[in-house]
Amino acid sequence: MREPRGRYPKGVEMRERIIDAALAAYAASDSRGPSLRAIAESVGLTDKGVGHYFGNRDNLFLAVLQERDRLDAVWPEPGDPEYLSHVVETVASRNVSRPGLVKLYIDMAVAASDPAHVAHGYFTERYSRLRRDIETLLVQRGVSEPDARWKAQAMLAAADGLQIQWLLDPTLDIATAAVRVARLIESGPVAAQEQPAGSDAD
Amino acid sequence: MREPRGRYPKGVEMRERIIDAALAAYAASDSRGPSLRAIAESVGLTDKGVGHYFGNRDNLFLAVLQERDRLDAVWPEPGDPEYLSHVVETVASRNVSRPGLVKLYIDMAVAASDPAHVAHGYFTERYSRLRRDIETLLVQRGVSEPDARWKAQAMLAAADGLQIQWLLDPTLDIATAAVRVARLIESGPVAAQEQPAGSDAD
């Protein structure tokens, strides 16, 4: 057994290009998502070539999500008393600016409910970690520990649900809605004194 | 041009059987959902036989959701001061008791974000109607009109998001969580004085 040689620079760059192409293709795809062939051709490869880097289709899409996490590692400063609001606003704004990402994320989350799915661990660990982080934050903001637990769960749920509504109606301003939910969860009911933003078309 | 003859009793019954079989197959399927063949064989037909009734796959799954709506037409009495809590608890309990339904619903909602999808109208109208109904309810419960608007959106979002978390961890008690969110949205923060229910494993 020799040491594996690692990836060549060319391979590293191609990996990046495939991930970008996969996300772009997802944004333009129908309900079944883009085919491996379509993604491959958009970067000048065959499906076999993409398979070399990512093995199969689910692995590729999981890599897209992980790359998103890597790029989104920068967050607002934690000292801010409005920290949670800023975080949820940041998340919503980022996601909305990348077409296809929200659709991919929800699709994968549902698919990953199967314990045999490659992304099952990614999602279960992600949700556990996020719930724990938000819970800690809420306790620091003065929320009682029993409340912080279910409120963290609710905050996360609202963020996901708002994104589903946004998929169906992209004119919705879910960043503003998410901030309002965050304030409600952090500190109880708050009057909507700002002018209502986003689409009010029902 | 003559009047169409309508469906035969045999056809009506077979339609029902196919819808039931489709939901059952979805519960046991992998991330891509069940094949038309698998559904067809479970009711003693070929895939073309199913195609005769529903045209294509998406139409069949849309019919499953519409059948669910038809069966779920019974709701708690509106006079109750805890009406919203009872409704969300009813929804959560019903959905959790039908394996595959939640997965199908979220999958379809995401797919229907494409305006060309057969279920696009179903979902956009559904969400508009639900937002409007909840908003009316909140106003009746004393919530100010500007607040009622975004709070209805948040309530709906939380319900959807909780179901996604439940898919990934079916031990979560999302009915209790949904009721707590409903109370928070209706009347401000409330102490979690009941014992924590559901899985606390993180």
Place this chain on the structure above:
DNA sequence: GTCTATATCCCGATAGAC
């Protein structure tokens, strides 16, 4: 490049309703 699985369309056969 091949193999298998799947969805969809066109066409035909049958049998039961009117």
Place this chain on the structure above:
DNA sequence: GTCTATCGGGATATAGAC
């Protein structure tokens, strides 16, 4: 007796895996 709802068969296109 006629018509059509209810199917199945064949052909075609596409996609994923090996």
